[in-house]
Amino acid sequence: MATLGLHRDFLPQYAKLDKSVRDRVDKVFGKFDAHTHAGLHLEKITGAKDSKIRTIRITDFWRGVVVAHDSGSSYLLLNVLPHDKAIEWARNRRVTENKLSGGIEVRNDVALATATQNFRRLDSAPAEASAKLFDHVSDADLSRLGIDDDIRTMCRLLRSADELDALGNLIPETQYDALAGLAAGLTPEAVWQELAQHHLPAEEPESSTGETGDTDELAAAMKRSQGYIAVVNDSEELADILEWPFDLWRVFLHPAQRRIAEHAPYSGPARITGGAGTGKTVVALHRAHHLARNPDLPENAILLTTFTKNLAEELARNLDVLIADPVVRSRIEVVNVDVIARRHIPQGSGKIPAIIDRTDRLVRWRRLLRKHELDLPESFLDQEWRQVVLAQEITTAEQYRAADRRGRGKALPPTLKDALWEVFAEFTAQLREEGYWTFEEVADTAAHALREHTDKPYRHVVVDEAQDLHPSRWRMLRALVEHGTDDLFIAGDTHQRIYDNRASLRSLGIHVAGRSSKLRINYRTSREILVWSTALLLGERADDMDGGEEDLAGYRSSFRGEIPATAAFDDKTAEIAGIVDRVRGWLATGIPAETIGIAARTSQFGKDVAAGLEAAGIGTAQLGGDAGQDGVRIGTMHKMKGLEFRCVLVADVGERTVPMPSAVTDEAVDAQQHQQDLQAERNLLFVACTRARDSLCVTWHGRPSEFLQPVLDAG
Numbered sequence: 182m183a184t185l186g187l188h189r190d191f192l193p194q195y196a197k198l199d200k201s202v203r204d205r206v207d208k209v210f211g212k213f214d215a216h217t218h219a220g221l222h223l224e225k226i227t228g229a230k231d232s233k234i235r236t237i238r239i240t241d242f243w244r245g246v247v248v249a250h251d252s253g254s255s256y257l258l259l260n261v262l263p264h265d266k267a268i269e270w271a272r273n274r275r276v277t278e279n280k281l282s283g284g285i286e287v288r289n290d291v292a293l294a295t296a297t298q299n300f301r302r303l304d305s306a307p308a309e310a311s312a313k314l315f316d317h318v319s320d321a322d323l324s325r326l327g328i329d330d331d332i333r334t335m336c337r338l339l340r341s342a343d344e345l346d347a348l349g350n351l352i353p354e355t356q357y358d359a360l361a362g363l364a365a366g367l368t369p370e371a372v373w374q375e376l377a378q379h380h381l382p383a384e385e386p387e388s389s390t391g392e393t394g395d396t397d398e399l400a401a402a403m404k405r406s407q408g409y410i411a412v413v414n415d416s417e418e419l420a421d422i423l424e425w426p427f428d429l430w431r432v433f434l435h436p437a438q439r440r441i442a443e444h445a446p447y448s449g450p451a452r453i454t455g456g457a458g459t460g461k462t463v464v465a466l467h468r469a470h471h472l473a474r475n476p477d478l479p480e481n482a483i484l485l486t487t488f489t490k491n492l493a494e495e496l497a498r499n500l501d502v503l504i505a506d507p508v509v510r511s512r513i514e515v516v517n518v519d520v521i522a523r524r525h526i527p528q529g530s531g532k533i534p535a536i537i538d539r540t541d542r543l544v545r546w547r548r549l550l551r552k553h554e555l556d557l558p559e560s561f562l563d564q565e566w567r568q569v570v571l572a573q574e575i576t577t578a579e580q581y582r583a584a585d586r587r588g589r590g591k592a593l594p595p596t597l598k599d600a601l602w603e604v605f606a607e608f609t610a611q612l613r614e615e616g617y618w619t620f621e622e623v624a625d626t627a628a629h630a631l632r633e634h635t636d637k638p639y640r641h642v643v644v645d646e647a648q649d650l651h652p653s654r655w656r657m658l659r660a661l662v663e664h665g666t667d668d669l670f671i672a673g674d675t676h677q678r679i680y681d682n683r684a685s686l687r688s689l690g691i692h693v694a695g696r697s698s699k700l701r702i703n704y705r706t707s708r709e710i711l712v713w714s715t716a717l718l719l720g721e722r723a724d725d726m727d728g729g730e731e732d733l734a735g736y737r738s739s740f741r742g743e744i745p746a747t748a749a750f751d752d753k754t755a756e757i758a759g760i761v762d763r764v765r766g767w768l769a770t771g772i773p774a775e776t777i778g779i780a781a782r783t784s785q786f787g788k789d790v791a792a793g794l795e796a797a798g799i800g801t802a803q804l805g806g807d808a809g810q811d812g813v814r815i816g817t818m819h820k821m822k823g824l825e826f827r828c829v830l831v832a833d834v835g836e837r838t839v840p841m842p843s844a845v846t847d848e849a850v851d852a853q854q855h856q857q858d859l860q861a862e863r864n865l866l867f868v869a870c871t872r873a874r875d876s877l878c879v880t881w882h883g884r885p886s887e888f889l890q891p892v893l894d895a896g
């Protein structure tokens with residue numbers, strides 16, 4: 182039986198074709214499992230660099246480019262192009278095997294030779310005889326990392342990571358991964374560890390029929406090409422892949438992602454971290470799918486959850502795209518954490534709790550502080566209550582006196598603590614009397630009830646955006662499943678923590694040591710946007726939710742793009758006019774309105790921008806609203822969390838709004854909280870900027886935000 186492989190570059194090409202041509206492609210390859218080479222009419226190319234590369238007729242005008250060995254019945258679909266272009270494209274290509282992974286590499290020999298010649302010419306100019314990017318890496322190390330002679334010759338001439346990036350399309354995937362890792366500052370040993378983990382030992386999945394087996398070299402090599410070649414098992418699977426040609430994440434998981442998503446059962450809670458856009462959500466979706474394949478699981482045995490309702494809806498939409506089988510899909514319930522919490526409040530607790538928000542809480546704290554004649558800001562009290570009392574489930578004055586107040590910067594003498602406890606007790610009594618709850622209290626009440634259940638509601642819980650969950654929500658999540666195999670799978674990035682919720686997983690009985698992995702390749706944003714946005718976090722220290730620190734070592738993007746733009750205006754009116762111009766420009770290049778996102782720190786500024794756009798005849802819609810609605814998406818930076826757009830404009834990033842003074846505790850009140858609040862505000866700007874795939878523009882009026890200084894200094 183024939184084996185078909187699809188190269189990841191094929192799908193975007195396929196997506197661009199007219200429906201009639203796509204239908205022809207579907208027809209030509211549709212019954213591939215019954216085909217032989219002879220049946221496929223593969224044509225050899227005169228003057229080809231590699232005789233294994235052939236073309237196949239799709240229509241009179243269109244040709245597919247495939248790799249096929251004379252022996253064996255497998256073929257690999259590389260591209261679909263108009264006839265003449267297909268011949269030209271195929272003629273210069275050569276297929277080789279990666280020295281380290283044994284995976285397939287498709288290279289353009291002619292372009293590679295030209296690039297090497299150009300770099301050599303540059304290098305021979307006396308002024309250019311400068312240090313090279315890979316001077317610190319020996320030939321032996323390069324070879325050990327799978328870099329072959331041709332690529333080594335060329336990369337020895339490179340002077341900067343930018344030059345390497347510019348060659349991204351010419352260097353075969355696995356070799357590029359290794360070189361980009363070195364260029365991002367990883368040591369050869371660290372890169373080797375990464376590659377070895379992903380590619381060694383070269384796993385040779387056994388052929389189910391034994392027909393292809395080791396005798397079919399191409400089939401075996403395709404199976405070793407994880408992340409960029411999908412081996413298709415039957416025509417049904419092919420149809421499923423071709424139905425979603427834009428969603429490469431469904432099929433082409435990077436080996437680092439697949440290793441986690443399809444890991445053998447984890448013996449306990451497992452965690453995945455990584456910078457913005459590295460595919461944590463994608464891996465969480467695939468992990469949920471992987472777990473759901475277990476036929477013994479009943480409906481809704483797996484919970485896939487996240488912080489907000491909007492994000493949960495987005496997860497559900499993506500899960501529907503990922504999982505074709507309705508029975509498998511039905512084993513996963515997708516809902517946000519607070520909905521689950523409400524659901525598990527014991528019946529006797531009365532009606533569905535009314536939730537009190539921060540603004541109302543602050544009014545109450547203010548009143549109580551006045552009554553008790555305490556000279557403290559209400560925000561301090563609210564934080565103390567959420568981060569110490571609720572975080573540690575403190576219920577008595579004695580417990581509060583002995584509480585661990587790590588993370589709080591203001592020392593409280595015992596007498597003051599006693600006075601505060603009275604305020605906390607009165608506050609809670611008031612809420613109970615009036616029937617108000619906070620989300621944290623709801624979660625804790627649910628956690629208490631769930632701990633008593635011997636029959637847990639879920640077999641597995643998969644959590645996304647973990648960095649923003651309060652300890653009470655973790656206690657509830659912990660109580661939703663029995664301790665044991667694959668109980669919790671957690672995805673998050675503390676560089677994106679934007680709410681004042683910190684949790685130490687270990688202290689909550691969630692032990693991830695030995696089951697933690699990190700992703701480093703950003704798939705969402707171009708290198709330019711990533712480098713620019715990461716500079717905003719300069720000097721910031723992020724925790725790893727497990728007693729250590731998180732870093733962004735080796736964090737890198739897989740593609741190039743525009744340099745982010747900044748624009749300063751004299752006043753708000755001018756800024757809004759500038760934003761309208763920018764959006765009009767994007768729309769004029771054919772970018773669909775709903776793939777443009779605009780974020781501001783305050784909802785009012787967003788509303789003003791929306792009014793400006795509407796007045797200019799440009800339709801708008803709220804961020805997080807109905808996915809099917811037309812219009813440029815506008816909302817607060819908080820609402821940008823977890824989303825992505827082709828073009829992002831972050832507005833009103835001026836010194837008075839970012840950081841937002843009302844969100845930052847006065848340094849004199851609590852220096853540590855002050856730092857944490859600043860960090861959350863900086864993260865918020867980082868989150869908003871890293872939602873951009875192709876273009877990012879940041880605007881302000883008056884003086885710019887202090888957070889922009891590193892990028893403005895860098896020019």
Ligand SMILES: Nc1ncnc2c1ncn2[C@@H]1O[C@H](COP(=O)(O)OP(=O)(O)OP(=O)(O)O)[C@@H](O)[C@H]1O
Pocket residue numbers: 429430433434435438455456457458459460461462463464674677703704705822823824825871
């Ligand atoms: N293997 C892959 N192939 C192609 N695209 C991918 C792959 N993995 C992730 N992506 C794409 O990269 C983008 C970011 O992925 P995802 O949202 O999972 O990242 P994340 O780490 O959860 O991001 P953030 O933390 O910023 O919310 C998405 O558009 C996703 O489809």
